Amino acid sequence: MRKRSENITRNLPAAITLILIVILWEAVSRSGAVPAYMLPAPTAVVNAMISDFPVLMHHAATTLQEAAWGLGIGILLAMAMATVMDRFLVLNRAFYPLMIISQTIPTIAIAPLLVLWMGFGMSPKITLVVLTTFFPIAVGLLDGYRSVDEDAIDLMRAMGASRIQIFRHVKFPAALPHFFSGLKVSASYAVVGAVISEWLGGFEGLGVYMTRVKKAYSFDKMFAVILLIVVISLLLMALVELIRTLSMPWLKAGRGAKQGK
Amino acid sequence: MENLLEAKHITKEYDGRVIIQDINLILRKGELISLLGLSGSGKTTLFHVLSGLTKPREGQVILEGNEITGRPGAVSYMLQKDLLLPHKKVIDNVSLPLVLKGLHRKEARQIAHPLFSEFGLEGTQGQYPSQLSGGMRQRCAFLRTYLSAVSGKYVQAGTRGQKQAHLHGVALLDEPFSALDTITKSQIHGWFLEMMQRIDLSAIFISHDIDEALILSDRIYVLSGTPGTITHEFWIRRDRGARKGFNLTPEFLDYKRQILQALGTS
Structure with missing residues (x-):
């Protein structure tokens, strides 16, 4: 019970701020200070969301599929890459700078190229999501592998552990918290990445729908799409957080009381 | 008494410095036995060699009788830090050496389980290391060190019918208690x-604490010089069972x- 009330106290400032902003926004829109076609009122956005719901869900399904494929492939690729790079120092030296440089290229600049190379189907979208989600996870894992105490590795070696056993029992579990931090960032990138690539061409998806309603000047509908993207990203991050908590029960146990001398 | 572990003419250098x-x-x-020496006298280096690292x-x-130079896994090694893996329950931490030698996790747990009460650790099996105090963690690390020392023999002998019999093993203890506070340390000496x-x-046993070495060992080697x-x-000529009050x-x-x-x- 106490924990719940603590949670409420902690989140109260954020909730009040959010509510105040929405009220202010509604007031500004209604007063006519900003024309409705430029900034639709929150109520108008919610209305658009309700009336458009079936269409939005249809497009969201496509976007989510691209995001899920992209994120899935991104995770696998990042795991393979980080593990191999950790094992062979030469590969680490060869690829780490390239990985950093690749992250400075703006997504919006490569997206049209990908469409040019791969057409208007799902593949350029998935590729873009892979490119954006790969990096945070790979870097997280690499840092995690490196965070292991050298003495722990010496101890494992002294117990006769093989390299694979050291990886399995020490290195990988130690990297898990870092992995999940990266995954949380990547999960939010995944949806945004898919939407950005849909802007540049495609047949369906939230990004495609967004450009359509923008061209029709239906800004209430466009805001509804943005709101939906925010909700989906938050849900994905919450899902990652849930998996994180479930897969690392020892983090929770550590907060309890200590026993004995 | 037979010679169990022997080091012969060991010389070790790092980066050209002996x-x-x-x-x-x-x-x-x-x-x-204890190795006493000032810091920098090469105690830990010697342990790295003896453990095969x-x-x-x-x-x-x-x-x-068998040469094990440069071959880790035969002699057990315990460090100052307990190095219990935070993501494994205490029982899995302690039985890890058996798993590394190829035993199934369940088998390894069965061997480790009865030893908990003997080592004064009853009830901690299902906990995570972060739930234990420093002294308890060091005891767990010692139990793991023991199981590591005998793990090879357990695997050879098979697990059945071996339950209560104690197998002998060799352990290198690198200042295992030096991170503990004075009171916990003296309690753990008695227990040890x-x-x-x-x-x-x-x-x-490596130590830079003369009192500790005198309380615990049968024999003390002094390591010094560069x-x-x-x-x-x-030779400490007092029975190890009668060391209570020895320091007075x-x-x-x-x-x-x-x-x-x-x-x-x-």
């Missing part, structure tokens, strides 16, 4: 001596004076 030179030592079965430039390490009486473990060599050897006797002070002289610090 750290230890021509070290000879013997650990007999059932013995607990690194190869010496010259010399051999022999365990029960009692455990050493019960289990069949022979051990070499590069480090063994300069003195002391004139005999103890006498040993201490000699050792201080040997270290060149008095």
Whole structure:
């Protein structure tokens, strides 16, 4: 019970701020200070969301599929890459700078190229999501592998552990918290990445729908799409957080009381 | 007594600098001996060689007649930090050496489980290391060290019918209690001596604490100089079972004076 009330106290400032902003926004829109076609009122956005719901869900399904494929492939690729790079120092030296440089290229600049190379189907979208989600996870894992105490590795070696056993029992579990931090960032990138690539061409998806309603000047509908993207990203991050908590029960146990001398 | 572990003419260098030179030592079965030396005398380097983690430039390490120079896994090693893996429950941490030698996790747990009560750790099996205090964690690390020392023999002998019989093993203990506070440390000394009486473990103990070495060991080697060599050897002629209050006797002070002289610090 106490924990719940603590949670409420902690989140109260954020909730009040959010509510105040929405009220202010509604007031500004209604007063006519900003024309409705430029900034639709929150109520108008919610209305658009309700009336458009079936269409939005249809497009969201496509976007989510691209995001899920992209994120899935991104995770696998990042795991393979980080593990191999950790094992062979030469590969680490060869690829780490390239990985950093690749992250400075703006997504919006490569997206049209990908469409040019791969057409208007799902593949350029998935590729873009892979490119954006790969990096945070790979870097997280690499840092995690490196965070292991050298003495722990010496101890494992002294117990006769093989390299694979050291990886399995020490290195990988130690990297898990870092992995999940990266995954949380990547999960939010995944949806945004898919939407950005849909802007540049495609047949369906939230990004495609967004450009359509923008061209029709239906800004209430466009805001509804943005709101939906925010909700989906938050849900994905919450899902990652849930998996994180479930897969690392020892983090929770550590907060309890200590026993004995 | 038979020679269990032997180091012959060990010389080791790092980056062209000789750290230890021509070290000879013997650990007999059932013995607990200490290596005393100032910091930088090469104690840990010697342990790395004895445990097989690194190869010496010259010399051999022999365990029960077999050469094990540069081959880790035969001699158990315990460090100052407990190094319990935070993501494994205590029972899995302790039984890890058996799993590493190829036993199934369930089998390994079955072997480790009854030892918890013997080591004063009953009830901690299902907890995570972060739930235990420093002293308890060090006890768990010692139990793991013991299981590591005998793991090879468990796997050879098979697990059935071996339940209560204690197998003997060799452990290297690198200042295992130095991170603990004074009171916990003196409590754990008593516990440690009692455990050493019960289990069949022979051990070499590194320390820079003369009192600790005198309370715990049968024999003390003094390591000094650059590069480090063994300069003195002391036999502590008091039964290890009767060490309670030993540190308050004139005999103890006498040993201490000699050792201080040997270290060149008095």
